[in-house]
Amino acid sequence: MRPIWVLAVNTYKEVIRDRILYALLLFAILLIGLSLALGQLSFAEQARISANFGLSAIHLSAVVLAIFVGSNLVSKEIEKKTILTILVRPISRLQFILGKALGLGLLILTMILGLAVVLTLIFLGLGLSVNVRLGLVLLGLLAEAMVLLGFTLVFSMFTKPLLVVCFSVGLFLIGHWQSSLSFFAQKSQGGILVPVSWLVSTFLPNLERLNWKSLVIYDVPLDGYAKMLSLTYAFSWFAVCVVLATLLFKRKDVG
């Protein structure tokens, strides 16, 4: 466990000392701030629009961090050859992958929490209640980011960072449009959409299962058991991805 933690802390430090993170943070804070302005455009729905826009800003930031930093997480180590001095230490390739993923996961968590503080202040300013529901929504966002990070790690084992980003963004879009795809497949009465929809829903994660924004925005009833199942679903996808990435990484010459 120690080498995983040591690697995670180093990964965390590496990204947190990078200017790109602060540019992303600034962008996210501006978006959250913009949610206030957008909310004022509506007479009746100001709080709802601000909440939706603010949560979407946090969502987007977490996804961008997972995909863009995740795509370089291992390939940068190989390209810069820093991996050579790491893998000759008493550390397995699985521990290396886990350490890198944990480090970025902690960073995504830090960013979500930081932006959540800004959003909470806005909520309080708008007279909205801040409760456990907001925490659950943020947990869902973190879980989604970790699933995307897992897939990004798998993609980065066999292709270049630019393509990794393309694949991961594609996965993000498909992951959120699965229900629409199934709907169109049902309506299409045969044709290619039916098998495509089956393949997508069987082999790719349904990220909408982790989108719990309506808990805060529309105040829908909270189903704790369903949320627990969705978190298990996300963790399972992440675990499968880590195993797959490790299997691919174990076959790779890194020199």
Place this chain on the structure above:
Amino acid sequence: MNLLQVSGLTKSYKKGFIPRRTLVLRGLDFSVPAGKVTGFLGANGAGKTTTMRCVLGLDYADSGEVLFFGQPLAVETKKRIGFLPERPYFYEHLTGIEFLEFYANLSASWNKSVLRDKIGQLLKRVDLDFAKDRLLRNYSKGMLQKIGLAQALIHDPEIVILDEPMSGLDPDGRLALAEIIQETAKRGTAVFFSSHLMHDTERLCERLVVIKGGTCLYEGTTEALLDRSGVDFEIIYLVGGQKQSRRISSQDDVQSSLREILSAGATVLEVRRHRLSLEEIFVRMALRSGGVA
């Protein structure tokens, strides 16, 4: 006792748009004994770096056996090995102290104050105490090479593998690094380092492994190679008031050359015996085996 034993190491890579297999190592055999500095010589492309990467499990060999301390390489075995790659790139966001802490903690669990003392001593030993709080992105190439060596030594390994540690350094930097390597060997750590800088290798290494085209051309002591490869003779003589010299590569020709010079009326001033330098021997070995080593 051999700390590292390599037998029949073979490695090929697929290269090109339509992948073609290129054989880099062809059944390489050699060993690295305890407590000695062993040089690993070969020209660019001879397979030195590939050998080191295969030995350390960074690249996978097609066939062959690598034994560290009599056992195949495993996570536990790695605690006893240190490595500095060629042209090392390190985490630029870390300071000198953070960098060494990171590698030390990856290798073992430490008491904080013990580790702090250890890092302090090591930084003094590699003469980087003044830059301990500086980010690595502000280090010069020589400083990076030194801190790289420090990370390879932080966990007190029994064997240190260094890939071209002197390359790209100025004479002062090479001298400093050579001193650290010598001191490391004196402390009982086996050092195995690759280089194409013959002068430094001759000065530092008790043993040599010379490779060419992925096979071993020579393995043994530096002395034995220098002795085995013979000597040159130089006859210095005076003819018509002018000092001249003649170089002879075989001892058998010395007498006949002397007779020839004397019969021409010259005065022999001196006969000098030159031992070939490692560089000359290396070039001769390479030519004898067809091409450059």
